[in-house]
Amino acid sequence: MELLDSGKFEEAGIEALNLRDASRIAAARFMERLPSSVRAPKLTIDGEGDIVLAWDSPRKVFVTVEGQVLHAILDPGTPDSMHIDSLNFADGDIPGEVLKILPKG
Incomplete structure (x- = not known):
């Protein structure tokens, strides 16, 4: 978390790429x-x-943070996969559609 906040990836030995x-x-x-x-x-x-x-x-979930936009996928590559595209994250609140698919525990 602190690494994300600081943006100092190189100091941690991680190449930040682009x-x-x-x-x-x-x-x-x-x-x-x-x-x-x-x-x-x-x-x-x-x-x-x-x-x-x-x-x-227990299920695979991916959330891409693209600036102020979120994209999510539940169970990628399966017949039951669910895609959630282009949700606004400008207000900083995680959308309910994303919260309900995130693994608990």
Whole structure:
């Protein structure tokens, strides 16, 4: 979390590639707003400089933070996959559609 807030990836030995500041700041805000009942995700940077938050159990969930916009997918690659695209995150509140698919516990 502190790493997202500071943006000092190089000091931590992580190459930030082309991480976009708007996505870094929004991802830090997303993490701050996660309810305590939601497990912490793994984080990675995608090829476009945005941040992907990933949960892999009990179901796979990916949330991409693209500046002030969120994209989510539940159970990718399965017949039951569900895509949630282009949700506004400018106000800093995690949309209910995203909260309800995040793994608890």
